[in-house]
Amino acid sequence: MTTIVESRTASAELFVGAIGPSAEVVPSVDALRHHLEQRPDEFAVVLGAGVNLTAAVSLADTLRVTRPALSVILLRQRVDSSVLAEALRSGMREVVEERDLTGLSLAVRRSQSLYEALTAAHSGHQESAPGRLITVFSAKGGVGKTTVSTNLAVALSDAGHKVCLVDLDLAFGDVAITLQMSPVHTISEALAIVGDIGSEELRPLLTKYSANLSALLAPTSPELSEPIGRHLIGKILTTLKQSFDYIVVDTPPAFDEHVLQAFDESDLLLLLVTPVLPALKAAKVTLETFDLLNFPRDKSRIVLNGYNPKIGLSPSDIETALKSEIFVSIPTEPTEVPASMNRCEPIVTSHPRNPASQAFVALARKCVEVVPTAETDARPGLLVSANTDGRSLFRRRSKTS
Ligand SMILES: Nc1ncnc2c1ncn2[C@@H]1O[C@H](COP(=O)(O)OP(=O)(O)OP(=O)(O)O)[C@@H](O)[C@H]1O
Ligand SMILES: [Mg+2]
Known part of the structure; x- marks a missing residue:
C-alpha cells in the first residue's frame, strides 16, 4: 500500500x-x-x-x-x-x-x-510457500487433460488435502462444465484487482466445489482471456500456494505464455500421452522442448491415459521411445469415463471401484509422494487416516455449492 x-x-x-x-x-x-x-x-x-x-x-x-x-x-x-x-x-x-x-x-x-x-x-x-503446484499438460488436444486434472483434484481433496483446480485453458476451458459449476466468477476478474493480489483478493474469484476443493474457472468467452498476461498468471499461482495444499492446473493443448508460466511455477508436471503414434510423437517433442526451456526433467512424469492392453502401443514401447518410465497408467474406459463427463460428475466420485478411478486415486497418492506438502511431511498418516473408518482410502464427499 x-x-x-x-x-x-x-x-x-x-x-x-x-x-x-x-x-x-x-x-x-x-x-x-x-x-x-x-x-x-x-x-x-x-x-x-x-x-x-x-x-x-x-x-x-x-x-x-x-x-x-x-x-x-x-x-x-x-x-x-x-x-x-x-x-x-x-x-x-x-x-x-x-x-x-x-x-x-x-x-x-x-x-x-x-x-x-x-x-x-x-x-x-516463495520457497516456504506450503502449496505444491501440479500441472497436467499435453501439446495434443483431446488426450484427457481435463479428465485427469479434474479427477486428480477430486482424489486429492477426498484424501483430505485442500485443493484448488485452476482452468488455464483460458479460451476454451471446460473444468466448469465437467464439474457442473456455474462460472459466476472467473479468472478474468483478477484483471480488475487494483494493487497487490493476495489470498484475500483471490478468494471471491474462486468457485467452491466441495469442502476441500475450489476452482478458479476460465473466462466464459475466449475474448475475455486476451488481456490476461503471463505476469498475472504467475502472481495468481504463487498466491494460491499460500492458501492451498495442492494447486492442480488444467491446460490447453499449446505452449502458450500462460502454460509456460505454469511450468515455471510447477513442482510437478504430468505429461499425458495416449497409446497412439501421434500422441507419442507429441510427447517426445514436448520432452525435447522441456530441455530447451531448461525445465528440470526430474519435475516431469509421464502419465499414460487410455491404456488398452489389446490395442495401441504397449507401455514398454512408450517408455523406450520417451526414455522415461511411465508414472501411472490410466486404463481406457470407453463407456464410463465419457459417461461421467456427460453427467458432469467425476468418475472417482460416481464409480470409485472403476479401474480408471482407482488409477486416478493411485495417481493422487503418487503425486503426494513425489511432492509432499509440509503438512504431509509432518503427518505421514494424512493419506492413510482417511481409511480408518473402513471406507475407501479416498473418501467420497458430497458436493457443496
Ligand atoms: N481413460 C479414458 N477412457 C476413456 N475415455 C477417456 C479417458 N480419458 C479421457 N477420455 C475421453 O476423452 C475425451 C477427451 O478428454 P478431455 O476433454 O479430458 O481431453 P483434453 O485433453 O482436456 O481435451 P482438450 O485438449 O480439448 O482440452 C473425453 O470425451 C473423455 O471422456
Ligand atoms: Mg481440456
Whole structure:
C-alpha cells in the first residue's frame, strides 16, 4: 500500500487517481509517522510538494534504516540537481515533478516490485510457500487433460488435502462444465484487482466445489482471456500456494505464455500421452522442448491415459521411445469415463471401484509422494487416516455449492 502526505485536497485527489484507490492520504509528516506504525506492509510513501525538504530528508534518513523495503517518493514543483542530490543522499528512491502523474504512478509501481522482491528474498517467501503446484499438460488436444486434472483434484481433496483446480485453458476451458459449476466468477476478474493480489483478493474469484476443493474457472468467452498476461498468471499461482495444499492446473493443448508460466511455477508436471503414434510423437517433442526451456526433467512424469492392453502401443514401447518410465497408467474406459463427463460428475466420485478411478486415486497418492506438502511431511498418516473408518482410502464427499 501507499501513503501520501498532502494537505491540499485537490492535489491529494489527483495523486490517489494516479496511484489507485487503495492509496491513503495523511496531512502531515507527523501523522505519517503514526500511520506507518499501524502499517507494516506499506511499500511506498509519497511526500507532496508542500512537505518541507528538511523534514522530508530527515524522514527518509530514518526510514531507510527502520523500513528498508519502504520507498520514499518525493514530489516537487520543479526537480533540480540540488534537490535530487539531497534526496538521494537521504535514501529517497525517486523524485518526481508533481504534475507528472504518469511518472508518479510508475514510481509507485517500481516501489511495489522492489518491496515484493526484498520481502520475498528476506523471508524466503516463495520457497516456504506450503502449496505444491501440479500441472497436467499435453501439446495434443483431446488426450484427457481435463479428465485427469479434474479427477486428480477430486482424489486429492477426498484424501483430505485442500485443493484448488485452476482452468488455464483460458479460451476454451471446460473444468466448469465437467464439474457442473456455474462460472459466476472467473479468472478474468483478477484483471480488475487494483494493487497487490493476495489470498484475500483471490478468494471471491474462486468457485467452491466441495469442502476441500475450489476452482478458479476460465473466462466464459475466449475474448475475455486476451488481456490476461503471463505476469498475472504467475502472481495468481504463487498466491494460491499460500492458501492451498495442492494447486492442480488444467491446460490447453499449446505452449502458450500462460502454460509456460505454469511450468515455471510447477513442482510437478504430468505429461499425458495416449497409446497412439501421434500422441507419442507429441510427447517426445514436448520432452525435447522441456530441455530447451531448461525445465528440470526430474519435475516431469509421464502419465499414460487410455491404456488398452489389446490395442495401441504397449507401455514398454512408450517408455523406450520417451526414455522415461511411465508414472501411472490410466486404463481406457470407453463407456464410463465419457459417461461421467456427460453427467458432469467425476468418475472417482460416481464409480470409485472403476479401474480408471482407482488409477486416478493411485495417481493422487503418487503425486503426494513425489511432492509432499509440509503438512504431509509432518503427518505421514494424512493419506492413510482417511481409511480408518473402513471406507475407501479416498473418501467420497458430497458436493457443496
Ligand atoms: N481413460 C479414458 N477412457 C476413456 N475415455 C477417456 C479417458 N480419458 C479421457 N477420455 C475421453 O476423452 C475425451 C477427451 O478428454 P478431455 O476433454 O479430458 O481431453 P483434453 O485433453 O482436456 O481435451 P482438450 O485438449 O480439448 O482440452 C473425453 O470425451 C473423455 O471422456
Ligand atoms: Mg481440456
